Amino acid sequence: MTAGEPDGTYPDEPVTVSDRRRIDPETGEVRDAAGAGPGPAEAEPAADQREGQSADAEPEAEVDQVDARIAELTTDLQRERAQFANFRRRAAEEKQGSVAYGKQVLIEKLLPILDDLDRAREHGDLEDGPMRSMADKLVAALSGEGLTRFGExxxxxxxxxxxxxxxxxxxxxxxxxxxxRTGYRLGEKVIRHAMVTVTDPVAAPSDAAEQTGAQ
Incomplete structure (x- = not known):
């Protein structure tokens, strides 16, 4: 080894250089594919293909995520709409129940007045005059609210x-x-039972005649 030469070099060892260019720089002819490595033009399509596949996969994944999110939000919206519909239904039922209860309480307070009017009618005090007109209007108003009497x-x-x-x-x-005491219904609900006496039904005239003949 001589001075100035780097360590690990041997002057007698041959140096091999592989020229993998497809075009011979001296003759300008295209070399065989076996002897030349892939040129830049051949290497680029493979990279472009991988990039294209990656680019196609990313939008598909994003579309799947968006579809899943839309389905989730649609389910949440349907659930909220169902809950709101149930709330409105319950609120309407509670409102109707409150109105019906308030009506019943008011009418129950007016029943003693109807009893007084019935007694006055039995004594002939409502045959004419302003008292009869007031009684008829009160009965008509309560009947319009669904009040009916029973027990005759x-x-x-x-x-x-x-x-x-x-x-x-x-x-x-x-x-x-x-x-x-007369009984009353409000709609289909009995709000006061009738107070009565119970007896046997009156026999028909033919039945009474048969009983008399038998005796």
Missing amino acids: PGDVFDPDLHEAVQHDGEGAEPVIGAVY
Whole structure:
């Protein structure tokens, strides 16, 4: 080894240089593909293809994420709409119940007045005059709100509607004898039972004749 030469070099060792250019710089001819390495033109399409695949995969992933988010938000919206619809329905039912309860309380306070009017009518005090007009208007107004009366002499006795204070008969199908207090319904709801006496039904004329003939 001579002075000035770098360590690890051997002057007698041959140096091999591989020229992988596809075009011979001396002759200008195209070399065989086996002897030349891939040129820049051949290497670039592979890189472009990988970049294109990566670029196509990213938008598809983003689209999937957007679709999943839209589906999630749609489900949340449908759930909120259903809850709001249920809330509105419950609020409407509670409002109707409050109105019906307030109406019932007011009408129950007016029932004693109707009882007084019934007694006055039985005594002939409502045959004419302004008192009759006032009574008719009050009854018409309450009837318009759904108030109906029940419990008349001769009606079939119903323990769900009538409160019996006296039993005068022993028959299997008792009827109302006398009415001490009229019963009232508000719509389909009974707000006061009728207070009545119970007796046997009146026999028909033919039945009475048969009984007299039998005796």
